[in-house]
Amino acid sequence: DIVMTQSPLSLPVTPGEPASISCRSSQSLLHRSGYHFLDWYVQKPGQSPKVLIYLTSNRASGVPDRFSGSGSGTDFTLRISRVEAGDVGVYYCMQALQTPRAFGQGTKLEIK
Amino acid sequence: QVQLQESGPGLVKPSETLSLTCTVSGGSISNYYWSWIRQPPGKGLEFLGYIYSSGITNYNPSLRSRVTMSADTSKSQFSLNLKYVTAADTAVYFCARFTEHQLKSDSYYYLEVWGKGTSVTVSS
Numbered sequence: 505d506i507v508m509t510q511s512p513l514s515l516p517v518t519p520g521e522p523a524s525i526s527c528r529s530s531q532s533l534l535h536r537s538g539y540h541f542l543d544w545y546v547q548k549p550g551q552s553p554k555v556l557i558y559l560t561s562n563r564a565s566g567v568p569d570r571f572s573g574s575g576s577g578t579d580f581t582l583r584i585s586r587v588e589a590g591d592v593g594v595y596y597c598m599q600a601l602q603t604p605r606a607f608g609q610g611t612k613l614e615i616k
Numbered sequence: 617q618v619q620l621q622e623s624g625p626g627l628v629k630p631s632e633t634l635s636l637t638c639t640v641s642g643g644s645i646s647n648y649y650w651s652w653i654r655q656p657p658g659k660g661l662e663f664l665g666y667i668y669s670s671g672i673t674n675y676n677p678s679l680r681s682r683v684t685m686s687a688d689t690s691k692s693q694f695s696l697n698l699k700y701v702t703a704a705d706t707a708v709y710f711c712a713r714f715t716e717h718q719l720k721s722d723s724y725y726y727l728e729v730w731g732k733g734t735s736v737t738v739s740s
Contacts, residue, residue, distance in 0.1 A: 505677075537722045545661075545727070552710055552733050553653075553661065558726035559717060565728075596661055600726065604676040605663040 506530050506599045510608035518616045523584040525611045527597035532577050533560075534601075541601040544573055544582045547610075548593035556595075557582065589615055618643035620711050620731035628705075628738050634698040638711030638731060645669050645692045649714035649725055652685065652696045654707040655733070662707075666714065667694055701738045708733040 507530040517523045533540045544557040555564040557573035560580060570585045584591060594610040624636035638650065651666040665675035667685040675683045679698070687694040698705060715728035 535722070537719045539719065539724070541724065543726050547661075552730040553727075554730065555726055555728055559724050562717070564726075594660075598661075598663075598727075600724065603674050604665070604678070607661040607663065610660045 505604060506533075506602055506606050508597055508599055508606050508608035510595075510597060510611050513609060513611055515611055515613045516616045517584075517587040517613060519589055520586050523587050523591075523613060525582045525595050525597075525613075527575070527580045527582070527608050529578045529580075529599050533580075533599055534577065540576055540580070541599060542573075542575065542580050543598045543600055544571075545596045545598060545607075546591075546593045547596065548590075551593075553596065558600075584613075587613070587615070618713065618729050620713065620729060622709060622711050622731045622734035624709075624734060624736070626735055626737060628701055628736060629740050630702055630738055631700055634696070634701050634705060634736055634738070636696045636709055636711075636734065636736070637693050638695070640692040640694075640713075645687060645689050645694065650685075650687065650694045651712050651714065651727065653710045653712060653727075654705075655710070656704075656707045664696065703738050706736065706738045708735050 509528045511526045540560045545553040547553040561573045597608040619641045621639045628634045646669045652664040667673045682699045684697040710733045711731045712727045713729040714725040717724040
């Protein structure tokens with residue numbers, strides 16, 4: 505099974521500042537199509553998870569362009585260009601290459 | 617707009633079977649992949665498996681032979697059964713729908729629609 509490892513696990517950020525979350529997979533997420541099969545989800549307090557980014561870098565519908573995803577091979581990054589108070593929550597990466605799908609441990613973003 | 621709603625008992629006794637249903641409204645259950653994900657208290661997300669509307673399933677091997685998923689297109693529902701539960705199965709259980717993104721000669725699926733989740737406690 506593919507294991508996903510995120511860092512940091514806790515991320516205090518000042519509003520207006522950028523933030524970055526790293527996600528590493530135990531094996532390459534490169535698919536035969538040439539794409540890397542990875543999603544990012546956010547779970548805000550008291551809510552169910554919501555997709556932010558799919559296929560490594562595609563923003564889901566309604567997601568502001570402050571959010572961007574990148575990466576290749578086994579290393580992936582979610583970036584928030586300017587953090588807002590409403591971005592508080594736990595961010596998860598998830599590999600979509602193999603079954604069973606697997607999530608990272610989650611990164612808790614909090615406002616300083 | 618498609619909405620998902622989980623339902624089922626909030627308390628299950630150890631060694632018994634946990635049974636949950638996800639009701640889909642605002643859209644068809646047909647021709648989609650549907651999944652179950654759970655979250656133990658204070659912990660992260662665990663993908664349990666998925667079912668296609670035709671009944672094809674794929675389960676997380678970590679659940680071994682305890683898990684069964686089914687779909688009832690006439691009722692716009694799909695279900696999760698988890699046998700021989702223990703305290704380790706205490707969690708919030710989410711149902712979710714995969715959305716397809718077409719690639720040149722493949723498809724990519726991501727979890728776009730989620731239910732609000734239902735809390736299940738395993739205790740005598």
